Amino acid sequence: MNEEFHLTPLSPEADAQEMLEALGALAEPRPESQFCVFRSGRERFCLPVLDVEEVVEWPLLTTLPLGPAYLVGIFNLRGAIVPLIDIAMTEGRRPGLLPKHVVVAIVHNAASQEEIRLGIAADEVIGTYTVNAEDLLEQAPENVPHCVGMLRHDDRLALLIDLRLLLEAFPGPSI
Numbered sequence: 001m002n003e004e005f006h007l008t009p010l011s012p013e014a015d016a017q018e019m020l021e022a023l024g025a026l027a028e029p030r031p032e033s034q035f036c037v038f039r040s041g042r043e044r045f046c047l048p049v050l051d052v053e054e055v056v057e058w059p060l061l062t063t064l065p066l067g068p069a070y071l072v073g074i075f076n077l078r079g080a081i082v083p084l085i086d087i088a089m090t091e092g093r094r095p096g097l098l099p100k101h102v103v104v105a106i107v108h109n110a111a112s113q114e115e116i117r118l119g120i121a122a123d124e125v126i127g128t129y130t131v132n133a134e135d136l137l138e139q140a141p142e143n144v145p146h147c148v149g150m151l152r153h154d155d156r157l158a159l160l161i162d163l164r165l166l167l168e169a170f171p172g173p174s175i
Contacts, residue, residue, distance in 0.1 A: 034130050035151055037158045038103055038122040041088025044158035045120075046129075046151045051163055053104045053117065055125050059084075070170050072121060077104060084119035085170045087146070087161075099123045107163045118163065129153045136160070145169050 035046040036055070061073035061084065070089045074081050084102060099121040107116040131151060140147040140159065146166040147159040 032130050032132055033136075034128055035153075035158075035160075036103065036128050037126040037151070037153060038101070038120075039124040039126060040086070040099065040120065040122050043088065044126065044156065045087070045147075045161050046153075046158040047103065047105055047161050047163070049128060051105050051107075053106050055122070056102050056104060058098060058100055059102060068170075075102075075119065077117065077119075080117055082117045082119045084121060085166075086121040087166070087170065088121065088123075101125050105163055107167060116167075118167070120161075120166075 034049040036049050036052045037044060037046045038055075039045070056077070059075040059077070061075050063073040064071060067073075070085050070087070072084045072086050074083050076082075082104060086099070088099075101122040101124070102119040103122050103125070105118050105120060107118060109116065129151070131153060135152045137150040137152065137157075138148075140149050144159055146161055146169040148162045148165065149160040151158045151160055
């Protein structure tokens with residue numbers, strides 16, 4: 001037994017303050033957030049889990065004639081029509097190499113109380129991570145206008161997507 005370690009009993013009348021002092025200084029709990037991390041093309045991206053409605057397998061798509069190159073098409077998700085964009089199209093994804101998943105995100109519009117669903121093509125869904133504030137970096141690459149920071153996870157970085165900026169960079173049809 002360690003000679004330096006001693007327990008001293010508290011009196012039964014000890015109040016909560018005395019108990020806390022006996023335990024020593026407690027560290028402030030760090031605020032934690034959860035993020036969904038996925039890969040699109042060669043890059044890893046992440047969204048707060050509160051912005052992700054669900055992740056689905058690649059759906060049956062309806063293409064839109066004369067649509068922008070990043071708009072893969074639209075699909076039906078339980079009666080709701082969802083536009084699907086491919087944010088990796090800027091990397092020159094090879095034709096015929098389709099992603100496997102769709103991350104369905106919800107953009108909340110506080111002014112009109114309206115929600116917009118948006119599908120983001122994902123080659124791989126890596127997982128959901130709980131991170132502390134120190135794992136979030138506020139710097140983002142300048143050539144990725146829809147990202148507002150980076151998330152450090154598993155010794156890697158994922159670009160943090162801002163859905164409002166994503167809709168500005170990749171405007172889709174109003175459905």
